[in-house]
Amino acid sequence: MNNSGKYFENVDWIMMWDATKDTVYMTAISVLVTFILGTFLGLLLFLTTKGNLWENKPINTIISGIVNIFRSIPFIILIVLLIPFTTFLLGTMIGEDAALPALIIGAAPFYARMVEIGLREINKGVIEAAKSMGATTSTIIWKVLLPESMPALISGITVTAIALVGYTAMAGAIGAGGLGNLAYNYGFQRNQNDVTFVATVIILIIVFIIQLIGDFITSKLDKR
Template identity: 60%
Template sequence: MANINGFQSYFQFKQIDWPTMWEATGETVWLTAVSVLLVAILGFLLGLVLYQTNGKMDFMSRLLNGIVALFVNVFRSVPFIILIVLLIPMTKELMGTMIGPKAAIPALIVSAAPFYARLVELAFREVDSGVIEATRALGASKWQIIWQVLLPESMPALVSGLTVTAISLLGYTAMAGVIGAGGLGNLAYTEGFQANQNTITLVATIIILIIVFICQKAGDIIIAKIDHR
């Protein structure tokens, strides 16, 4: 009984403003969805360039591979909270503000796209080279090989990598909330931690975990449907 009373005194659910909590949840979902879409596009293109230029001996391919690899390696290694600070001038120029959900989008893209690009490159490398060579021998062009062989064969790995990236982005949005980007992270920090209202922090964390589980389950279902191996 003493433990139950202690729990109730530490977590007081009456202090939660549920409309504000759902608004923050909507901001987090919107920010994550937009970021995942843009990261999927940019990461796919970067990964494709890395794959297509890897091992090529001509000068332009080696130069392009070096530039893209440098970008990917550098921004994949910079901690997200530091990256937000470094990108403040660019964010203010592009978005016109440093406050609110949309202000976090540039940093989210720059941090997650290189990570997904490496996963895309690995997914392409796992495709059976024999299938590619057979398709090339039949007279298929480079783009036909990409869209008719490379992309379909690597799709389960691409979706799996995007699922992992989406879950990472959810964590990034929570960190971005600490500096005023809105969402559940901002609510948990300002209304929960700073105001010493532990229940708000707990509920925000639980909602983020639920979103993570939904993303993972959705990814697993899609992979099961498209993986015919």
């Protein structure tokens, strides 16, 4: 290990930088896919409820059930349950890419509910006005629902992204890489508290940056 002073003598800063990049990579990819998949699921949940454009109770019940099941499974258990699927998909359960299926499947249902809540807050009169002017369903989705709910969607994905940073740390503890892996294997198991401390501080910095970006975008989009 590189000696970086008496306070952080066990910290290998090159390894710490690589772990930081791995955590940012896992978070960025999973947030992007979660935003797309969660928005799609949230729209389906909203549109198939009673009185909405695609009212369909059986489909709504099925989607709602799937979302509730995967949203309720603790993430560490979900990782273990998905080991066969991840191994089949990627050929391995070790590394940053191997963490992505569990991260996305764990976060997308959570975000889908936030999307549904955001859509429900839209003034019904705006939707009815668009329908009365002959707008198609796709036009209502792209020109009314998504733009009107965008502040809530960005606020929701910010919360989800912060949760995903925590998920990457848990995934790292079982071989996914990143700061969680470093903190567990080199900090906890080797009793090197300075490694754990630095990894924790970097995770907190990542969380603060995500929150600042999310708050900034939300404030710019919010017309109220």
